[in-house]
Each structure stands twice: as structure tokens, then as C-alpha cells.
Amino acid sequence: MTLAEVSSESDGEPLKKVKALVIGAGTSGLRAAEVLIQAGCEVKVLEARDRIGGRIATSSKLGLPLDLGANWIHGNIGNPILAIAESAGSSYSMDELDDTIVFAADGSLLPKRMGNEVVTKMWDYFEEGIIYSAQNAATIQSGISFMDYYKEKVAAEGWDEERSAYQIQVADLLGNIVATEIRKQDFRNLHMEEPIPGDNLFLSSTYGPVMDLMAQTVLKTEGCLELDKPVKAVETVQTPNGPVHSVYTKDGEVYTADAVLCSIPLGSLKQDRVKFKPPIPEKIRQSIKHLGYGSLEKTYITFPKAFWKDGASYFAFLADPATDSDRRSIAAISLAHIPEPYAQPTLLFYTHGETSKQITSILQFSSSEEEARAKILTFFHPYISKLHNYSPTDPDCVPRDYISTNWLNDEYAGNGSYTNFPVGLVDGVDDVKTIEAGVEELKLWFCGEHTAPLLGLASVSGAYWAGEIAAKKCLGAFGIGTEAMVVGGGVAVEGIAPV
Numbered sequence: 137m138t139l140a141e142v143s144s145e146s147d148g149e150p151l152k153k154v155k156a157l158v159i160g161a162g163t164s165g166l167r168a169a170e171v172l173i174q175a176g177c178e179v180k181v182l183e184a185r186d187r188i189g190g191r192i193a194t195s196s197k198l199g200l201p202l203d204l205g206a207n208w209i210h211g212n213i214g215n216p217i218l219a220i221a222e223s224a225g226s227s228y229s230m231d232e233l234d235d236t237i238v239f240a241a242d243g244s245l246l247p248k249r250m251g252n253e254v255v256t257k258m259w260d261y262f263e264e265g266i267i268y269s270a271q272n273a274a275t276i277q278s279g280i281s282f283m284d285y286y287k288e289k290v291a292a293e294g295w296d297e298e299r300s301a302y303q304i305q306v307a308d309l310l311g312n313i314v315a316t317e318i319r320k321q322d323f324r325n326l327h328m329e330e331p332i333p334g335d336n337l338f339l340s341s342t343y344g345p346v347m348d349l350m351a352q353t354v355l356k357t358e359g360c361l362e363l364d365k366p367v368k369a370v371e372t373v374q375t376p377n378g379p380v381h382s383v384y385t386k387d388g389e390v391y392t393a394d395a396v397l398c399s400i401p402l403g404s405l406k407q408d409r410v411k412f413k414p415p416i417p418e419k420i421r422q423s424i425k426h427l428g429y430g431s432l433e434k435t436y437i438t439f440p441k442a443f444w445k446d447g448a449s450y451f452a453f454l455a456d457p458a459t460d461s462d463r464r465s466i467a468a469i470s471l472a473h474i475p476e477p478y479a480q481p482t483l484l485f486y487t488h489g490e491t492s493k494q495i496t497s498i499l500q501f502s503s504s505e506e507e508a509r510a511k512i513l514t515f516f517h518p519y520i521s522k523l524h525n526y527s528p529t530d531p532d533c534v535p536r537d538y539i540s541t542n543w544l545n546d547e548y549a550g551n552g553s554y555t556n557f558p559v560g561l562v563d564g565v566d567d568v569k570t571i572e573a574g575v576e577e578l579k580l581w582f583c584g585e586h587t588a589p590l591l592g593l594a595s596v597s598g599a600y601w602a603g604e605i606a607a608k609k610c611l612g613a614f615g616i617g618t619e620a621m622v623v624g625g626g627v628a629v630e631g632i633a634p635v
């Protein structure tokens with residue numbers, strides 16, 4: 137049934153459109169709004185920031201646009217974001233970024249073959265761990281971390297001490313996936329990290345054009361989107377005609393709606409950034425508490441020239457906690473290796489967990505931009521100085537500028553990056569499903585990367601699916617059908633939203 141059919145059934149009553157209010161204009165909120173608009177609802181999207189996109193954001197501070205949040209399309213099989221990216225004319229990198237070299241903690245370069253073996257094994261253990269935990273979740277003891285499992289795998293290999301140490305040290309890099317130290321990642325729930333199948337594509341042309349397309353329906357709908365509207369409370373009263381929501385923004389405005397779809401990040405839900413009256417049910421509150429919210433930050437450092445260009449494109453810098461307790465192993469990608477016209481003399485460093493806190497504390501507590509710059513560049517200097525062709529006297533090896541993200545201090549990103557699954561978590565699948573179910577009787581639903589179908593959790597693709605699922609639930613609750621499903625710009629997406 138279409139909305140018009142539903143409305144005209146009410147015996148000559150004037151047509152009343154369902155009024156839906158979406159909180160947040162990130163991937164999930166925008167997709168939810170799009171589906172609701174296509175089904176004929178009157179949709180309002182309230183966004184706290186002065187921009188759309190949420191944890192997708194680009195900056196041109198260094199010249200060409202760079203992604204501050206998401207950069208990868210994880211899994212190119214059945215991934216709706218790929219269809220949108222194709223339609224946006226995106227350019228990807230994949231194999232270009234695979235040429236790996238690994239530096240040992242003492243600065244020496246591991247032989248190429250050994251470096252590849254160490255990194256490949258790391259991924260193998262991750263994939264095997266996901267499969268093992270999926271098959272044995274019921275019997276894996278609570279409190280076991282992925283690192284415990286990983287160390288057992290290393291011990292079983294029978295390698296000498298040095299080889300084993302490399303394999304253990306490189307494991308830190310997986311923290312860039314789970315957005316925390318892997319000793320804090322629950323092993324029983326590791327299967328929740330299972331990615332969408334296929335290859336991982338680095339969007340050389342950034343997520344910017346993809347976001348533009350995802351936002352198109354909302355942007356074209358007059359009066360739909362309001363920026364600079366942080367929501368502080370949602371108050372719901374039941375009436376004979378169903379629930380009525382009053383949504384309060386920080387600037388004192390009040391919006392009314394028949395349904396609310398809340399897409400603020402899990403980190404924001406954890407901090408009660410939006411107050412609900414009546415409070416959201418205890419079971420949902422508990423699930424919000426159980427799931428973890430991680431930190432991942434990106435630092436781009438640009439140079440006059442890519443002095444490392446004739447070498448590898450992916451660098452792993454191992455750290456030995458026994459000799460340097462402040463450092464963890466970290467990784468960097470060379471943007472000089474991505475296709476033209478996006479190639480640039482820039483390195484992208486990823487940090488997570490405690491290391492990302494070191495970086496964001498510099499940004500937060502430095503008294504000037506110069507001080508922050510000096511401290512950030514000092515932090516990364518030991519890595520940069522190991523690179524191929526580096527010379528302290530060569531002006532091409534002196535950083536020209538940098539950008540470092542600060543999601544940890546970003547209230548509207550929930551003070552972090554994305555959902556993860558901390559040691560001791562009992563049943564993460566149940567928690568995700570509990571939040572995703574929302575509060576049907578109040579016509580209140582949650583969406584975002586934290587309510588995604590399991591294959592897409594914590595990703596852009598998952599956030600997109602989650603928005604669509606929440607919108608369909610909302611439409612279902614009003615008896616409205618959802619046959620026509622196209623994304624902004626009329627891109628048809630196949631195989632959308634596995635539930």
C-alpha cells in the first residue's frame with residue numbers, strides 16, 4: 137500500500153502525511169530520511185553540526201580533499217555503497233596500497249618476505265578468529281580477548297623468539313580495525329567484526345562525492361534539512377491517534393512529529409546526549425551500555441615531494457612494549473601511490489586506543505596551533521625518519537603541513553569513532569538487535585552503524601543499511617509499503633539491507 141492509499145482509507149478525511157523526524161544527517165539518518173521521503177512522508181532532519189555527513193567528512197587543508205573519517209569501502213560484494221560510489225564516478229585504490237614493508241622496533245627493515253609473512257599471518261589469525269568465534273561463541277569463556285587467542289596461535293607455530301615477537305607486535309595494527317587495543321577486543325564476540333565479502337577499496341577520490349549523492353534526496357526536498365540544530369530532548373505523549381513527539385533543540389525550538397528516528401552515534405547515546413521522556417526502556421539502555429565505542433584517528437602529513445615514492449606503499453612500524461612502553465605498533469599508507477589525479481606527497485598514519493589519545497591530547501591541550509604542530513610532527517618523526525630515501529638534510533623530507541583528526545573530543549561523534557565489542561561482552565548480537573528494535577509503541581527507532589546488520593556493523597555500509605531498516609520499520613508501523621527503493625540520484629541498488 138502506498139501512503140496515499142493509507143490516507144484515503146480514512147473516509148474522506150483530508151490527507152495527513154506521516155510526519156517523521158530524523159535526528160542526525162550522517163549516512164544512516166540521510167538514508168532513513170530518503171526512504172521516508174520516497175514513501176511520501178513529511179520528513180524533517182535535524183543535524184547538530186553546520187554540515188552533513190557525520191563521521192564522513194573531508195578537508196582540503198593540505199590541497200586535495202582528504203577523508204577525515206571513513207575512507208574505505210569494506211567489501212565490494214553486495215555493498216550498496218559501491219553502487220553509489222560508482223554512480224558518483226569514484227576512483228579506488230586497492231593493489232597499489234598492498235606493497236608492504238615492516239620496520240622492527242629497533243628501526244631495522246625486516247626482509248621483504250618476512251615482513252609480508254608477518255602481516256599476512258596477522259590477517260589470517262583475524263579471519264580464523266572470526267570464523268572460530270562464530271562457530272564456538274556458546275562455549276568460549278567470557279573474559280577472553282582476541283589477543284589471548286592470537287598469542288595461542290603464535291605459540292603453536294613453534295617459531296623462535298624473534299619471529300614470535302614480530303608476530304605479536306604486528307597484532308597492534310588490527311586495533312585500527314576494532315578501534316581499540318586488541319587485548320580489549322572480546323574474543324567470543326569477534327565474529328561481529330566479520331566484514332562484507334570481497335575486496336577493500338580505498339576511495340582515492342574520497343567519500344565526498346559519495347556523500348553528496350547520498351544526501352541528494354534530502355537536499356532536494358525543500359525544508360527537510362536543518363543544520364546547527366543539536367537535539368537535546370525528545371518527549372513523547374500517547375494520544376488516541378498514536379504517539380506525538382516533541383523534539384527540543386538546544387536553541388529552544390520545538391518540533392513535533394508522529395515518529396522519531398534517532399541516528400546519533402552510540403557514544404552519544406552512552407552519554408545521554410539526547411534525553412528521552414519517557415526514558416528509553418531499560419533493556420535498550422543496558423545494550424547501549426554493553427557495546428563498546430572505540431577510537432581511531434587519522435594523521436595526514438604532507439611533504440614537498442614524496443621522497444619515499446620509489447619504495448613501498450604500506451608501512452608497518454613495530455614497537456616493542458618492553459623497550460618503549462609509550463609506543464605501539466602503527467601503520468601508514470602512502471598517498472603518493474594512489475592513482476592520478478589524487479596522488480599526493482602525503483602519508484596517512486592511523487592511531488587507535490591509547491595512542492590516539494596521545495595524539496588528541498596534543499590537539500586538545502596545546503596552547504597554540506604551532507605548539508600542536510610541533511608536538512604532532514615530533515611524535516611521528518621516528519616513523520618518517522625510517523622511510524626509504526629519508527635524509528635529515530633534504531628539504532623534501534621536512535613536513536610541509538599536517539591534519540590530525542580529533543573524533544575523541546567531538547561530542548557529535550560520540551567522542552570516538554565507532555562501535556566495538558569489549559572483553560566481557562556477553563551477547564553483542566542481542567545488544568545490537570535490542571537497540572535496532574527501537575520502541576515500536578512509541579514510534580521511536582534508533583539507527584546508525586551500531587544497529588547495522590551484522591556484516592556491516594561499524595561501517596558506512598552498515599550505517600546505510602541501518603537507516604533503511606529503521607525507515608522501513610517506521611513505514612511498516614504506519615502500514616505504508618516500501619516497494620520503490622532507489623538511492624539519491626536514482627541509483628538502483630541491488631541486494632540492499634540484509635536483515
Ligand SMILES: Cc1cc2nc3c(=O)[nH]c(=O)nc-3n(C[C@H](O)[C@H](O)[C@H](O)COP(=O)(O)OP(=O)(O)OC[C@H]3O[C@@H](n4cnc5c(N)ncnc54)[C@H](O)[C@@H]3O)c2cc1C
Nearest residue numbers: 160162163164184190191206207208367584585595596599
Ligand atoms: C577515523 C574513522 C575512520 C573510519 N573509517 C571507515 C572506513 O574506512 N570505512 C567505513 O565503512 N567506515 C569507517 N568509519 C566508520 C564510519 O565512518 C561510520 O560507521 C559511519 O560514517 C557512521 O554513520 P552514522 O550515520 O551511523 O553516524 P554519523 O555519521 O556519526 O551520523 C550521526 C549524525 O548525528 C549528528 N548528531 C549527533 N548528535 C546530535 C544531536 N544531539 N542532534 C542532532 N544531530 C546530532 C552528528 O553530527 C552526525 O551528523 C570510520 C570512522 C572514523 C571515525
